[in-house]
Amino acid sequence: MPVSAIEVSGLSKHFGSLKAVDSVSFSVAEGEIFGLLGPNGAGKTTTISMLATMLFPSNGKAKVAGHSLEDHDAVRNSIGIVFQDPSLDDELTGMENLMFHARIYHIPRKERGPRAMEVLKLVGLEDRASSLVKTYSGGMKRRLEIARGLMHKPKILFLDEPTLGLDPQTRRAVWDQVRTLNKKHGVTIILTTHYMEEADQLCDRIAIMDHGRIIALDTPDKLKASLGGDVITILTPDAGKLEKCLQVKAPATIKQVDGGLVVTSKRGDKAAPKILSIAHNRGIRVDSINVKKPSLEDVFIQHTGRSIREREASTTEVMRAVYNTGWGK
Ligand SMILES: Nc1ncnc2c1ncn2[C@@H]1O[C@H](COP(=O)(O)OP(=O)(O)OP(=O)(O)O)[C@@H](O)[C@H]1O
Ligand SMILES: [Mg+2]
Structure with missing residues (x-):
């Protein structure tokens, strides 16, 4: 010990x-x-x-x-x-x-x-x-x-x-x-x-x-391994609709985050083309799709439904708001 x-x-x-x-x-x-x-x-x-x-x-x-x-x-x-x-x-x-x-x-x-x-x-x-x-x-x-x-x-x-x-x-x-x-x-x-x-x-x-x-x-x-596989991030204006379609074929887990979808799957390289084809068949527009090994950020998202960065961004937002008031000009 x-x-x-x-x-x-x-x-x-x-x-x-x-x-x-x-x-x-x-x-x-x-x-x-x-x-x-x-x-x-x-x-x-x-x-x-x-x-x-x-x-x-x-x-x-x-x-x-x-x-x-x-x-x-x-x-x-x-x-x-x-x-x-x-x-x-x-x-x-x-x-x-x-x-x-x-x-x-x-x-x-x-x-x-x-x-x-x-x-x-x-x-x-x-x-x-x-x-x-x-x-x-x-x-x-x-x-x-x-x-x-x-x-x-x-x-x-x-x-x-x-x-x-x-x-x-x-x-x-x-x-x-x-x-x-x-x-x-x-x-x-x-x-x-x-x-x-x-x-x-x-x-x-x-x-x-x-x-x-x-x-x-x-x-x-x-x-990172606790997520159970690769992380596929899909940006689409129809996240809700795509989520429903994918749930029928549920590869692992599906979550809506920041207006997109995050899917974890054992084999991201195989799941991603399938997701695109499902979206295509249902007439759902996909703006981008990204497959990667999980990061700690993904672990945080898995547990909280939000990203750490999203909360960090607030400092930038405050600065932008201050700038827009005219103080910074
Ligand atoms: N002396 C204090 N009186 C009242 N609230 C406090 C005090 N110190 C900390 N807090 C509050 O406790 C919470 C935790 O603060 P803490 O400083 O531990 O966070 P942190 O994880 O270190 O954050 P950061 O990444 O911004 O340093 C925050 O909501 C903060 O506003
Ligand atoms: Mg601190």
């Missing part, structure tokens, strides 16, 4: 009538990279804030590195945390940021400098140690925050949206750092993300969260 780094049982957080986290249970093995994946507001930050003893649970319990959450100091000494919102001092150098953190964590004075250099090397920032943080790129800032989370040699590192807002190339560089920490230095990592690819590429196991609950938990491969 692998040793548990984290054990969570029925953990909940209520803000008034809102169940931000609604009785979640899971465990993370030592040496694992464990992901909480979900859209905005799913309860990811709230979950790890409770595990990091930043927030009192409303219900339930958890053990982190063998310590219960009431034992704040023992938990905090075992963990490092990188917050979702950047929390570096831009007017200090990288080294000064780390030294400040070392003081807060009561790292003995003599150890501070060498340890800071050690973690800077770990994230590849040693030659920028004495530059002001305001001259760092977004990816460098994120790496410095990870370095800071490692100053007191925690066994467990919490990363809340480690690559939020970073470009794809920088995101990959941060993934490499996270893998190195995990594989070479044995740090157990629990991260939150709403990037499906990040969870897929980086995590040994993933808990998919929505509305405060865990709706699926497994390895990325098993989550």
